[in-house]
Amino acid sequence: MAISHGIASGMGGIRTAGDLVARMQMTRGMKIREAKKYVAEKLKISVEDVADPVVMAEVREDLDLGLVNAIPRVTKGMDAKFRIADILGIEINCVSRFKRKVGLSV
């Protein structure tokens, strides 16, 4: 099911900017076109490129937003979300809670 939907219609998650576009729907209530446009502007790429795994692999590596492959010194979880929150200009619940936990200002 997940594989078939992913191939037919999915953005591709962290292979592309799927997770970032999802965050704009979830935090700002944006519809799909608006969310893609917002992410593309923040990443300084075209709207078409947000679902392109080749372009996005480079963008994610450059901005250190986390990648599918296990590459040394690349962000892999919470650290990636710190950067995503910053680049997209949104609040991520677990990032804010993590900051409070370790005494960083939110």
Add this chain to the structure above:
Amino acid sequence: MEKYKTRMGDGFSVEMTEAEIQRDIEEGTQDAANRAKIPPLTGDEIRYLVELFKSPDNAVGVKRGNEVILSYDSGTTKFKRANVSVSKIQSLQIYERMLGSDTLELAHIDYSFKPVKPIVVFEQPILEQALLMTIPPLFYGAMPNLGLYSQPDGPCANPADLLPKGKIAEARASYAEAVEHAVKDMVYVGSEMYESGADGINFDTAAAAGDAEFLATLKAIEILRKKYPKMCIMMGMASEFILGMHGEVFYDGVRLAGLYPHKQLELAEKAGVTIFGPTTNIVTNRSLPWNIARSVNFAQACADRGHIPCHACMGMGVGGVPLTLSPPVDALTRASKAMVEIGRMDGL
């Protein structure tokens, strides 16, 4: 006359001529339009669907640029159900790194808010740990499942026992009592998981037990929205039609029994839902062209009227996907593509 292979709503193969496909699509969209009092699909949209079913390809997909967000119900439990021996966190990592999932969902194997309540303290550390090592947004999901509050599973008298005896007032009183219990459980679990860092809470298969369950879900969401203004709240419906099991339940002055998806969406927006999941049930003895046309028509009415993103429910037996445990790729990808490009969904 050339025939094209497609399927029935139960997934079994059937061969149809172009004229038969077109007739079923027209009947499917007209059925949705008549029931929900919405415009039927246009001539161009009907032709698009005819071509979709004439295509000999096994898998089909949206045009480049039309990709949408995928969200999931009962996320981690899918691995348990398939008897795959991995932990919940490993399941989430598989979704993230191998299935290309845009969002993730953590869930308890008994996927309802009531059974989660006593074990929520065991779910929270799993969520907290998962949040440290995953990147996509992570939901916590469960079903409102009002049925669990009736005897013998719950404290309230069972309306299904009372109604055949003509005890309508008593049955309605039981539903009202169950609503209060369910609201407390949903608010408690939703609050705890959000306090642990969840990106959102998914209320899945809402209104499965009818109008009283829909009311309970809307009331819980209203409370959570006031308590946590930034929380993402997703609500996926159980069917295209709210069953009037109570019959006299209202939300914001609107009677809940009999509402179709675009009207459900209006109330979801008022309650504070962030992402709405319209659902259309499959009719197993009608063809896939009929079912998909009907499903995308209901969804399109939501996309055109709504102010929030819509993710159509596209699991087995809903949204034009055949009612079978192993949906065929040809059927599922056609439903998926049509729901995005004709249903105009923001996600699935």
